[in-house]
Amino acid sequence: MTKIKGAEAFIETLRREGVRHIFGYPGGAVLDIFDVIMDVKDIKFILSRHEQGAVHAADGYARSSGRVGVCLVTSGPGATNTVTGIATAYMDSIPIVVFTGQVPTHLIGNDAFQEADVVGITRPCTKHNYLVKDVTDLPRIVKEAFYIARTGRPGPVLVDLPKDVMNATIKFQYPEDVSLQGYKPVYKGHAGQIKKLVDLVLKSKQPVIYAGGGVIHSNASEELRKFAHLTRIPVTTTLMGLGAFPSDDPLSLGMLGMHGTYRANMAVTYTDCLIAIGARFDDRVTGKIDEFAPKAKIVHVDIDPTSISKNVKVDIPVVGDCKLVLKDIIKALERRQEEVKELAKRLDTWHGRIEEWESKYPLRYNKGSKIKPEYVVEVLDKLTPEDTIVSTEVGQNQMWAAQFYKFRMPRLFLTSGGLGTMGYGFPAAIGAQVAFPRRTVVDIAGDGSIQMNIQELATAVQYGLPVKVIILNNSYLGMVRQWQGLFYKKRYSHTSLAVSPDFVKLADAYGARGILVEESSDVEDAIKEALKIKGPVLVDFHVDPEEDVYPMVPAGAPVSKMLLV
Amino acid sequence: MRHVISVLVDNEAGVLSRVAGLFSGRGFNIESLSVAPTLNPEKSKMVITTRGNNELIEQIIKQLNKLINVIKVVHYKGKEFVEREMILVKVNAREDSRAEILRIVDIFRAKVVDVSPKSYTLELTGDRDKLEGFIDLLAPMGIVDFVRTGAVVIEREQKKRRL
Numbered sequence: 001m002t003k004i005k006g007a008e009a010f011i012e013t014l015r016r017e018g019v020r021h022i023f024g025y026p027g028g029a030v031l032d033i034f035d036v037i038m039d040v041k042d043i044k045f046i047l048s049r050h051e052q053g054a055v056h057a058a059d060g061y062a063r064s065s066g067r068v069g070v071c072l073v074t075s076g077p078g079a080t081n082t083v084t085g086i087a088t089a090y091m092d093s094i095p096i097v098v099f100t101g102q103v104p105t106h107l108i109g110n111d112a113f114q115e116a117d118v119v120g121i122t123r124p125c126t127k128h129n130y131l132v133k134d135v136t137d138l139p140r141i142v143k144e145a146f147y148i149a150r151t152g153r154p155g156p157v158l159v160d161l162p163k164d165v166m167n168a169t170i171k172f173q174y175p176e177d178v179s180l181q182g183y184k185p186v187y188k189g190h191a192g193q194i195k196k197l198v199d200l201v202l203k204s205k206q207p208v209i210y211a212g213g214g215v216i217h218s219n220a221s222e223e224l225r226k227f228a229h230l231t232r233i234p235v236t237t238t239l240m241g242l243g244a245f246p247s248d249d250p251l252s253l254g255m256l257g258m259h260g261t262y263r264a265n266m267a268v269t270y271t272d273c274l275i276a277i278g279a280r281f282d283d284r285v286t287g288k289i290d291e292f293a294p295k296a297k298i299v300h301v302d303i304d305p306t307s308i309s310k311n312v313k314v315d316i317p318v319v320g321d322c323k324l325v326l327k328d329i330i331k332a333l334e335r336r337q338e339e340v341k342e343l344a345k346r347l348d349t350w351h352g353r354i355e356e357w358e359s360k361y362p363l364r365y366n367k368g369s370k371i372k373p374e375y376v377v378e379v380l381d382k383l384t385p386e387d388t389i390v391s392t393e394v395g396q397n398q399m400w401a402a403q404f405y406k407f408r409m410p411r412l413f414l415t416s417g418g419l420g421t422m423g424y425g426f427p428a429a430i431g432a433q434v435a436f437p438r439r440t441v442v443d444i445a446g447d448g449s450i451q452m453n454i455q456e457l458a459t460a461v462q463y464g465l466p467v468k469v470i471i472l473n474n475s476y477l478g479m480v481r482q483w484q485g486l487f488y489k490k491r492y493s494h495t496s497l498a499v500s501p502d503f504v505k506l507a508d509a510y511g512a513r514g515i516l517v518e519e520s521s522d523v524e525d526a527i528k529e530a531l532k533i534k535g536p537v538l539v540d541f542h543v544d545p546e547e548d549v550y551p552m553v554p555a556g557a558p559v560s561k562m563l564l565v
Numbered sequence: 566m567r568h569v570i571s572v573l574v575d576n577e578a579g580v581l582s583r584v585a586g587l588f589s590g591r592g593f594n595i596e597s598l599s600v601a602p603t604l605n606p607e608k609s610k611m612v613i614t615t616r617g618n619n620e621l622i623e624q625i626i627k628q629l630n631k632l633i634n635v636i637k638v639v640h641y642k643g644k645e646f647v648e649r650e651m652i653l654v655k656v657n658a659r660e661d662s663r664a665e666i667l668r669i670v671d672i673f674r675a676k677v678v679d680v681s682p683k684s685y686t687l688e689l690t691g692d693r694d695k696l697e698g699f700i701d702l703l704a705p706m707g708i709v710d711f712v713r714t715g716a717v718v719i720e721r722e723q724k725k726r727r728l
Contacts, residue, residue, distance in 0.1 A: 123583060124590050128633040131579075148633060182575065182636040306627040309620065 003169040006135040007032040010099075010166065011040055013142035016174045019043055019070050021061065021434055023054040027074020028114060029101025032166040046434060046463060049455035051078050053427040055085025056453070058096045060428025062089075063414045064389050065435040066219065068150050069096040075103055076114030079160075080121065084421060086156045087125040091418025092240060093217060095154035097145045104164040105133055119160050127155030135168040140175050147178040152185030153304040154217055185303060189320030189328055196316050197275075197299045198332045202339045204273035204297075206350045207233045210256065210285075213240030213417070214278015214302060214322050216410045221245065223326035224277065230333055232344040234354060236264040238279050239398075240417040243407035253354065254363070257285040258553045259399040262361035263354050265551075265559040268293050270353075276300040278322040281311040282418070283555075291558035301325045361551065361564050363403055370544035371520045373397070373472040376527075377404040380442065380470060383527050388440040389432045391415065391425040393449030395479035397472045398425075399549040401444040423452025426469060430456055433465040440468070440531065447473040447500050450538075457510040460536040468530050469538045471503060474545040482548045486563075503540040512536040567596070568622050569614050569648065569718055572629055573637040576602050576609040580634045584611060587632065593617070593625050597650075599715030608636065612717050641718055648718045651690045653678070654700070657707035658685045666706060673699050684709055 004012070010033060014022070023046045026034045037045050048054035051073045058069030073082055079100035089096050103112040119131045128148050130141045145157040201207060215224050215237075221244050228235050228251050235245045236253040245252055254261035256268055268274060274296040279285070286292040289311060299316040300308050308317040318325055333340050365374040377400050390405055391414035392398040398415055407413050414432060416424040429443040443450075450471055460467050472478075481495040507514030513533050517526040517540065530537040551562040574580045581600060588595050596614045603610050615625065622640065629638045641648075658666055658680075666685055670677060673695065679686035689699050696713070 119579065120582070123579070123586055180633060183633045304631070306624065306631055308627075310624060 001171045001173075004172050005032070005036075006138060006166040006168050006170060007036045009135070009138055009170050009172045010142070010161065011036050011043070012172055013139050013174060014043060014070065017068070017142070017146045019068075021046060022070045022072050023048055023057040023061070023431065024072035025051050025054055025074065025078060027078045027101060029075035029103060029163045030072065030161070030166075032163065033072065033101075033161070047459065048427065049458050050453065051081035052085050052423065053430070053453050053456040053459065055082045055096065055098060056088065056421075056424050056427035057431030057434070057456075057459075058098070059085060059089045059094050059424075060391060060414050060431030061435045062094050062096050062431075063428070064411050064432035066411065067435070068146055069094070069431065071096060071098045073098070073100055074114065075101040075118070076116045078114075079118040080116055083122060083125065084419075086122055086158065088416050088419045088421045088424055089156040090125045090127065092213060092416065093154050094156065095149040096156045097149050098156060098158045100158060100160050102131070102160045102162040105162045106164070108162065118158065122158050125156070126158045129158040129160070131160040132162065132165050135165050135170045138165065138170065139173060143175050144178055144180065148180075148183065152183070153214075186319050187303070187321040187324055189301065189318045189325035191328070193316060193318045194325065194328050194332060197318060198329060198336070200273060200297055200299060200316060201231065201233070201275065202336065202343055204343070205346060206271050207231075207273040207275060207347075208253070208267045208271040209233050209235040209275045209277060210238070210268065210279055211235055211241045211244050211277045212238040212279025213244075215241055215244035216278075218278065218303070218322040219410070220278070220323035220326050221410045223323055223330065225249070226330055227326055227333075230330065231340060232347045232351070233275070234267060234351070236260070236267065238282070238285055238417070239402055239415060241279065242402060242413045243410045246408045247406045248408060255402055257282075257559065258287070258555070259403065259549050259551065260559070261358075261363055262551055262562060262564065263357040265553065265562060266357045267354055268296075269558070269560040271296045274298045276302075277326070278302060280307040283311075286311065287553045287557055287559040291560070364565055365547075365550075366565065368544055371517065371523060371541055373400050373474070373541070373543040373547055374404050375520065376470065376472060376523055376541050376543065377401055377444065379523050379527055380444070381405045383524070383531065384440050384442065388412065388442060389414065389429070389436065391429040391432065391441070391443045393425040393443070393445045393452075394420045394422045395446050395449060395477065396474075396482065396547075396549050397444050397446040397449070397478075399479070400472065403549075405444075422449035426450060426453050426467070427456045427459075429467045429469075430460055430465055433460075433467050434463070437465075441466075442468045442470060445469055445471050446478060447471055447475060447497055448477045451500070454506070457507065457512050457536065457538075461511045465536060466534055467536050469536070470527075471538060471540045472543050473500070473503070473540050474543050474547065475500065476545055478547075479549070485548070486554070503538050507538040512538060515539045517541045566618065567614060567616050569612065569641040569646070569716060570626065570629070571639045571641070571718060572611040572613065572635055573603070574609050574611060575634040575636070576607055577634060580609070581611075583632055583634060584613075584629065587628055588615075588625075591628065593621070597715035599717050612715060614716050639720075641720070644721075646718045646720050648692050648716050649690055650693060650696055650714050650716050651688065652696055652700070652711065652713045653686060653688055654703060654708055655684050655686045655710040656703050657709060658683060662706045666703070669699070669702050675699065
């Protein structure tokens with residue numbers, strides 16, 4: 001067997017993992033790898049304009065496609081710039097592998113040029129991380145990194161590659177299997193627990209399914225739909241779970257939590273049986289924890305044991321993969337057809353109550369003379385194809401997207417739910433567009449957050465990625481202003497963005513297209529035009545600057561106490 | 566309540582900081598810690614003592630299990646384990662107290678490991694109550710320096726009789 005350089009071996013490991021795209025940025029410590037990449041034809045490299053953009057793109061690529069996203073950056077600042085993106089992926093359980101250059105092993109610890117202890121820095125925000133000290137460990141470590149990223153509860157893994165290791169030579173052999181004594185995720189749910197769960201569900205009178213991102217990660221949407229339809233149990237999803245259950249399904253309650261629907265929050269308040277699947281009882285979902293689902297027996301299906309009974313006490317925990325557990329639940333229910341029929345019939349009263357809540361306080365907004373951001377999202381929903389991928393930034397834009405865009409399928413909604421990272425949406429949309437070049441990809445943004453990774457416009461232009469950016473421009477950091485308005489006596493401390501670039505000129509400067517919209521009557525035409533343009537477009541909607549997101553549960557209040565429009 | 570947990574881990578660089586970081590990052594408290602390789606040099610065993618209610622301990626154990634380098638976590642409960650700590654203590658030894666110190670050493674089955682005209686250095690192994698009793702008795706003589714290991718524990722052979 002001939003020997004090859006570490007850098008070549010590294011690319012070969014990616015090939016074995018089926019990697020087709022790398023997002024990244026070169027630098028001194030990774031020169032050897034980039035020298036190899038120049039001649040690689042079967043893996044495409046996408047050059048971002050900031051390392052944060054590269055990680056978010058890898059994340060968007062992973063969320064939309066289900067494949068592991070890959071990112072490659074240099075040491076020191078290149079690596080530290082990825083931290084926000086890694087933490088974002090960690091909070092939302094997104095499988096990415098981030099490769100960082102490192103100074104040569106003999107310089108590690110010497111405060112060398114562009115040195116940072118990246119393994120130390122990223123330890124709390126990765127599922128696992130590695131420093132490759134010996135080139136012979138490289139194939140095993142890369143194999144483990146991909147395995148850890150995509151299995152169990154998925155998450156980001158970082159591999160630090162010192163320059164001399166990439167220059168050393170190795171007889172390349174890729175391991176067939178991964179053997180990690182301390183990592184054996186449980187996929188199959190415990191049969192006894194599943195039986196208890198089914199017994200409880202069949203006895204319930206006002207059950208609710210509360211589905212989260214885990215349903216999407218385990219590709220369990222079809223099973224979830226089947227479970228709900230079999231029993232007629234209504235389904236509410238978290239922000240991360242949007243699309244896991246079709247939002248236009250009659251059993252859909254929409255999103256729950258801080259900006260969820262009235263009916264969803266009332267349903268979880270009055271339910272006697274809360275069935276949590278792949279969700280983690282986040283504080284934005286539960287509101288005041290003592291008054292969350294106070295009357296309910298709670299069952300919780302999750303692949304991560306640490307999620308169970310972390311925030312609320314769970315009556316029936318089931319550790320396992322959502323898809324497999326749901327399959328087992330469905331199987332058990334199919335054997336008890338009589339009881340299932342009785343349950344479905346019994347739920348008439350419950351559905352009646354939910355309808356009452358819905359007709360009393362549906363999702364709505366007041367019309368006005370200025371462009372309403374909710375209206376822009378509604379029109380966008382109407383005009384875009386069913387398989388459109390929508391990313392968001394963070395804040396009001398994110399909540400309006402979640403409320404007024406209808407997600408009918410999984411993996412179409414890309415948003416930073418856990419960490420709440422402004423600047424996530426645009427690069428994530430770029431990553432999704434790389435994964436699906438022919439689909440429509442839209443980033444719903446605010447004028448604040450779009451500026452946090454606006455440099456990626458150059459990436460979109462360079463690679464001909466026709467991402468459409470919908471800026472809901474209210475000249476404010478809108479969500480923070482909303483809180484200041486509600487809880488800080490309208491003292492708008494530093495949330496006014498009176499000075500912003502002319503986004504049309506800015507798009508032009510990057511070689512993209514920009515459209516300015518100032519009248520409600522122009523919204524539809526502008527979106528149609530943007531969708532027709534073959535390249536990236538920024539559409540700058542000057543929306544009602546004082547519009548707030550409703551309904552709303554104030555932080556720390558019970559979810560039944562909603563502020564309504 | 567005090568809890569004793571042993572954690573079998575890969576003996577690799579950075580593993581201690583993963584465990585310590587888990588505790589600090591989640592606001593768990595480490596009361597004492599001891600780490601050393603096992604008979605298999607590729608593995609290390611950590612013994613951690615911590616405080617918290619049952620829910621917290623359950624969460625700590627689950628979080629520890631989640632770490633890739635953690636192979637096994639054992640939570641020791643009741644009296645099903647033997648626990649030992651060791652202390653080294655340097656105590657003032659004046660003319661009038663030397664004999665008393667040696668008498669205490671004898672009662673506790675401690676050892677004198679260093680002697681100088683002014684001080685004795687003593688070594689004692691035992692459970693926490695014993696060590697604390699020892700320290701209480703020595704305190705009036707004037708403790709010059711003091712160092713204590715974390716707890717180490719081992720499971721007792723099961724003495725359950727099955728009928």
